[in-house]
Amino acid sequence: MDLVFLIPLFPALGAMINGIFGLFSPSYRKNHKLVHTVACGAVILSCAVALWVIFDFIVLNRPAGNIYEKVIFDWIITSDFKTPIGFQIDPLSCVMLFLVTFVGMLIHIYSTGYMHGEEGYYRFFAYLNLFMFAMLILILGNNFLMMFVGWEGVGLCSYLLIGYYFTKKSASDAGKKAFVVNRIGDFGFILGIMAIFTIFGNLDYTEVFHSIGTHKAFLLSATPVFGLSVVTVITLSLFLGATGKSAQIPLYVWLPDAMEGPTPVSALIHAATMVTAGVYMVARCSPLFQMAPISLAVVAMVGALTAIFSASIGLVQNDIKRVLAYSTVSQLGYMFLGCGVGAYSAGIFHLLTHGFFKACLFLGSGSVIHALSGEQDLRYMGDLKSHMPRTYWTFLFATLAIAGIPPFAGFFSKDEILFKAFTAEHLGNLRFILWGVGAIAAFMTSFYMFRLVNLAFRGKSRVSEERMHHLHESPANITLPLAVLGTFSLLGGFIGIPLIPGANVFHSFLSPVFGGHSLAATEGAGHESMALEIVMMMVSVMIALAGMLLAKKFYIVSPEIPERLMNKYKIVYTMLLNKYYVDELYEKVIINPCEAICRFFWKWDDKAVDGVVNGVGKFTLFSSFLSHIWDEYIVDGTVNGIAATIEMGSKAGKKLQSGYVTTYAFIMLSGLFLLVSLYLILR
Amino acid sequence: MIPLNWYLFLSAVLFIIGAVGVLTRKNAIVILMSIELMLNSATINFVAFSRYLNSATGQIFAIMIITVAASEAAIGLAIIISMFRNKNSINLDDYSLLKG
Numbered sequence: 085m086d087l088v089f090l091i092p093l094f095p096a097l098g099a100m101i102n103g104i105f106g107l108f109s110p111s112y113r114k115n116h117k118l119v120h121t122v123a124c125g126a127v128i129l130s131c132a133v134a135l136w137v138i139f140d141f142i143v144l145n146r147p148a149g150n151i152y153e154k155v156i157f158d159w160i161i162t163s164d165f166k167t168p169i170g171f172q173i174d175p176l177s178c179v180m181l182f183l184v185t186f187v188g189m190l191i192h193i194y195s196t197g198y199m200h201g202e203e204g205y206y207r208f209f210a211y212l213n214l215f216m217f218a219m220l221i222l223i224l225g226n227n228f229l230m231m232f233v234g235w236e237g238v239g240l241c242s243y244l245l246i247g248y249y250f251t252k253k254s255a256s257d258a259g260k261k262a263f264v265v266n267r268i269g270d271f272g273f274i275l276g277i278m279a280i281f282t283i284f285g286n287l288d289y290t291e292v293f294h295s296i297g298t299h300k301a302f303l304l305s306a307t308p309v310f311g312l313s314v315v316t317v318i319t320l321s322l323f324l325g326a327t328g329k330s331a332q333i334p335l336y337v338w339l340p341d342a343m344e345g346p347t348p349v350s351a352l353i354h355a356a357t358m359v360t361a362g363v364y365m366v367a368r369c370s371p372l373f374q375m376a377p378i379s380l381a382v383v384a385m386v387g388a389l390t391a392i393f394s395a396s397i398g399l400v401q402n403d404i405k406r407v408l409a410y411s412t413v414s415q416l417g418y419m420f421l422g423c424g425v426g427a428y429s430a431g432i433f434h435l436l437t438h439g440f441f442k443a444c445l446f447l448g449s450g451s452v453i454h455a456l457s458g459e460q461d462l463r464y465m466g467d468l469k470s471h472m473p474r475t476y477w478t479f480l481f482a483t484l485a486i487a488g489i490p491p492f493a494g495f496f497s498k499d500e501i502l503f504k505a506f507t508a509e510h511l512g513n514l515r516f517i518l519w520g521v522g523a524i525a526a527f528m529t530s531f532y533m534f535r536l537v538n539l540a541f542r543g544k545s546r547v548s549e550e551r552m553h554h555l556h557e558s559p560a561n562i563t564l565p566l567a568v569l570g571t572f573s574l575l576g577g578f579i580g581i582p583l584i585p586g587a588n589v590f591h592s593f594l595s596p597v598f599g600g601h602s603l604a605a606t607e608g609a610g611h612e613s614m615a616l617e618i619v620m621m622m623v624s625v626m627i628a629l630a631g632m633l634l635a636k637k638f639y640i641v642s643p644e645i646p647e648r649l650m651n652k653y654k655i656v657y658t659m660l661l662n663k664y665y666v667d668e669l670y671e672k673v674i675i676n677p678c679e680a681i682c683r684f685f686w687k688w689d690d691k692a693v694d695g696v697v698n699g700v701g702k703f704t705l706f707s708s709f710l711s712h713i714w715d716e717y718i719v720d721g722t723v724n725g726i727a728a729t730i731e732m733g734s735k736a737g738k739k740l741q742s743g744y745v746t747t748y749a750f751i752m753l754s755g756l757f758l759l760v761s762l763y764l765i766l767r
Numbered sequence: 768m769i770p771l772n773w774y775l776f777l778s779a780v781l782f783i784i785g786a787v788g789v790l791t792r793k794n795a796i797v798i799l800m801s802i803e804l805m806l807n808s809a810t811i812n813f814v815a816f817s818r819y820l821n822s823a824t825g826q827i828f829a830i831m832i833i834t835v836a837a838s839e840a841a842i843g844l845a846i847i848i849s850m851f852r853n854k855n856s857i858n859l860d861d862y863s864l865l866k867g
Binding site for chain 2: 741742743744745746749750753
């Protein structure tokens, strides 16, 4: 486990090598093979070390207290603020570490196929490696400040990679949007971290969470902010950060636009890893959240609301990647719902399974887009099954997983979240609403995912002639990661089997992190809850199947039904298609006033501030002019006048200096004569 | 005995001749000679008064003047030779470098 520092180090080196050599050496830039060998090599090494560290942690040297910390060096040292660069391995970071390095590795390999021959190949891999580095810092750091560094680092890489095709206006706009929206969330995150530092005097996870007891009275005291307790305010600020990074209401708007980036980026950053950072952060801070029931309720409600809200938008989108984007937002909502009802391990479980099947879906869609030479519109697809069977099967596996059909991975995790929401008794009747919302969202998920599959892979082909010509199954470096991820979508759920006591390995693995406070409902529960769980499970499966069958009915058996519905409920349809006009609303309510204010301040700056400055300048200019006149005519005049007078006198005297000795002698003698005469006369 | 006045007249005439020579002549050697004339007129004055007043001081001064005149002639001639070497002329009209 001492090797943990190597895990982020390799991608950092890879990013540096690709970035620096690529920037300064055109021949290196053209050598695509070398570029992707460096990038993939770095991530594969990092993944290997990560797997070893995880193995070491779980099997060989399980540390006492299930937390292994290694401080590399002190980073910031001031009188009362000390932050080390240190890494922490505990079950939670193990899960994240596995997901990030493993999926990251697969996506790097996939990218070598997908980005083949792209302009700026080196740039892509440098950013991708940099992202891996930042993400690993985020999940491995042992204090809030390192998490923040990683948090900002992934935000930066996300911005760079969304705007990868920066010559395209929409892509660079999307990058900016993602960055700015994330900054809003980060503001809350920073506030939360500062508050934690002020109260605990420390940012180290273990120190902070262990000293919660000593600060309990203060944490629970009321603040002027609506009378909420201190800890509620802190956790809500942190959660604001999470809504930004993990695309929850109200800050989810950037994620669908982020699909402008290359598809592997969407898969890695905007589906599997970065966007789950918010969930990770909430889970990491679970000891704090656990003290703030109001924050938890907010988390759960925002999660559920986001889940259903974005799922409903996903129902009608026609862009294959946008459907997946809204699906990601919706699934992230599930994770927050899980965390919000206190079932952190269920949330993290969903995070893990979602990481696999969503990455698989995105990579599959990338494979489709690649095969169709850039076509992303579902209306111009169909019957791809017969052309790209490997992509189809892996995509189908992942779809079954996200829809929650047993025994695929998503079933276990989603079902657990819904069950936990249903049985979260501390929430009162709110839990039924949360469950209902979650269940409807699950139905929608199943529907839109099978709609996607049916439109893209089954039914009649609507691919244009020209594209049909190039249609081909993708090469092995694309299908291989798909196969691996597809397998994980199928098998990943079995680490968290419900019902059978002791079989939920995942839950018991994470219990040291959340154990003390997690509201474990199922572990060793009675028969009634077991019966309830079985019923709930049946309901979930039925919901998923219903969605699946409805999609089949709508898009294969009788395609005229959605057409008819569309015409009948035109208003609903356009509203969904335009994403509830949220972007337009934000534009009107937030962006335009902001712009107006900016304009006003600009005017103020331009006219008033600059006016004062320019006025002073003009005044100075004028006074210098006066001074110049004074200098030139009075001072210089005096000096020159004296000089001129002297010159004139000299001119007269000059005549005397004839240069002839005779003249001098004459003057001398006449002078002598004069003096003697005077003497004689005046005597 | 020849009265003092006569000596004084002689001396004055000599001095005026010398002065006019200095003022009017252009040749440096002639000017030098005219200066000698003026010096000698002064010497005559000294000797005359020495006799008239019965004092040896005037005669001593006369010898002093003759000495000075000799050295002056030596230096003056040396200067004139140097001038001649420079400009190949001893006409003072050619030497007006101090003209303002």
